[in-house]
Amino acid sequence: MSHALSAFESKLVHAGIAKDVHGSVVPPIYQTSTFAFESAQQGADRFAGKADGFIYTRLGNPTIRALEDCVAALEQGAGGIATASGMGAVSTAYLAMLRSGDHVVSTASVYGPSRTLMERHLSRFGVASTYVDTSDLDAVRGAMRAETRMVYIETPSNPMMQITDIPAIAELAHARGAVLVVDSTFASPYLQQPLLLGADVVLHSVTKFINGHADIVGGILVGRDQETTARLRQTMTLLGCNMDPHQAFMVHRGVKTLALRIERAQRNAVEIARWLEARPDIAWVRYIGLPSHPQYELAKRQMRGPGSMISFEMRGGFEAGKSLMNSVKLAALAVSLGGVETLIEHPASMTHSGVPQAERAEAGISDGLVRYSVGIEDVRDLIADLQQAFDGDRGHALGTDFGADFGSGNLAHPTVAT
Ligand SMILES: *Cc1c(COP(=O)(O)O)cnc(C)c1O
Numbered sequence: 001m002s003h004a005l006s007a008f009e010s011k012l013v014h015a016g017i018a019k020d021v022h023g024s025v026v027p028p029i030y031q032t033s034t035f036a037f038e039s040a041q042q043g044a045d046r047f048a049g050k051a052d053g054f055i056y057t058r059l060g061n062p063t064i065r066a067l068e069d070c071v072a073a074l075e076q077g078a079g080g081i082a083t084a085s086g087m088g089a090v091s092t093a094y095l096a097m098l099r100s101g102d103h104v105v106s107t108a109s110v111y112g113p114s115r116t117l118m119e120r121h122l123s124r125f126g127v128a129s130t131y132v133d134t135s136d137l138d139a140v141r142g143a144m145r146a147e148t149r150m151v152y153i154e155t156p157s158n159p160m161m162q163i164t165d166i167p168a169i170a171e172l173a174h175a176r177g178a179v180l181v182v183d184s185t186f187a188s189p190y191l192q193q194p195l196l197l198g199a200d201v202v203l204h205s206v207t208k209f210i211n212g213h214a215d216i217v218g219g220i221l222v223g224r225d226q227e228t229t230a231r232l233r234q235t236m237t238l239l240g241c242n243m244d245p246h247q248a249f250m251v252h253r254g255v256k257t258l259a260l261r262i263e264r265a266q267r268n269a270v271e272i273a274r275w276l277e278a279r280p281d282i283a284w285v286r287y288i289g290l291p292s293h294p295q296y297e298l299a300k301r302q303m304r305g306p307g308s309m310i311s312f313e314m315r316g317g318f319e320a321g322k323s324l325m326n327s328v329k330l331a332a333l334a335v336s337l338g339g340v341e342t343l344i345e346h347p348a349s350m351t352h353s354g355v356p357q358a359e360r361a362e363a364g365i366s367d368g369l370v371r372y373s374v375g376i377e378d379v380r381d382l383i384a385d386l387q388q389a390f391d392g393d394r395g396h397a398l399g400t401d402f403g404a405d406f407g408s409g410n411l412a413h414p415t416v417a418t
Pocket of ligand 1: 088204
């Protein structure tokens with residue numbers, strides 16, 4: 001059925017879902033570790049890859065396959081491989097595609113554990129790596145060596161939302177015989193399809209936008225062609241970082257509303273980013289949907305929309321950031337992103353509080369930096385929450401009548417109330 005679907009939103013709802021004997025509308029949870037063969041010959045044929053069918057859940061399972069086929073259709077790749085976590089997908093990509101003596105060029109602000117795994121662990125197996133600002137093509141070119149076999153990028157990056165030019169990097173990597181792997185978690189398949197832009201492998205932490213409900217940890221890889229996909233699958237099954245059927249069921253339920261969730265959160269984010277940009281207590285706002293973003297034009301070329309992640313700098317520095325954390329009432333103080341609920345994070349006092357200030361600054365994490373993952377709540381409530389947090393008693397209490405400040409005509413200009 002899925003091959004007949006062309007529009008992204010239709011794929012979200014229908015791709016990967018096959019008819020079963022009972023006409024179940026939703027793929028059931030095949031909570032089984034193993035699958036019985038009808039005969040010795042059938043078992044032999046399945047092991048030999050001559051017959052379709054499942055053998056053992058680490059190798060594949062119908063509930064997991066339904067999700068994998070759905071995301072592969074969204075990314076327009078050859079096949080998906082679901083993993084226990086996003087890091088399971090990262091580990092699989094590294095171990096499937098690299099060998100001793102290889103060199104990797106990677107985005108400097110890549111997800112911390114992806115870098116730690118590469119620098120502390122892959123290095124023990126003879127894989128070298130260099131970290132550069134991959135939004136700078138010359139820096140990538142300069143970092144390439146004869147032994148570079150992989151370019152590993154994250155775009156948009158965290159927390160500065162830097163955009164790496166996927167087609168340009170793909171061309172550069174391929175010209176040197178390297179593969180391009182894209183961690184597209186911050187975009188989701190709705191906003192960006194790296195395989196169509198030249199990447200060989202795209203991966204996601206489905207924990208974030210794809211599942212979208214902050215109730216599951218998981219990951220997925222999609223390969224550009226059959227050969228790459230088969231290699232990734234074999235490595236994943238040997239590593240044993242498979243997703244489980246219940247997890248896959250939950251993620252598959254979550255992904256169906258991906259477009260709706262992102263459209264709504266993105267609409268909220270555009271409004272909040274403009275509101276923040278006009279506040280005197282904010283030094284700067286970094287949001288892909290603002291013309292002030294340094295790669296606004298590039299983002300428009302390779303992304304369908306700007307998404308819902310905003311970073312901003314409090315003029316009051318560390319104390320102002322910390323105080324904001326203690327004053328918000330609607331946004332939850334939590335790491336992670338991409339869920340229906342709004343989350344706020346102050347790296348200097350939270351995730352990176354153990355890192356010395358000089359090192360934090362080197363990583364682009366200033367003392368007043370706040371990361372805001374916009375959810376699907378009513379934008380007026382989100383703005384009121386920030387406003388009361390910034391202004392204290394001068395702000396609005398949640399749950400009050402917003403009518404006076406947020407009449408319908410004022411929605412596009414909510415700063416009038418400050
Ligand atoms: C969260 C995240 C990961 C890791 O995913 P887990 O599901 O936590 O293992 C990898 N890359 C990016 C960009 C992430 O945000």
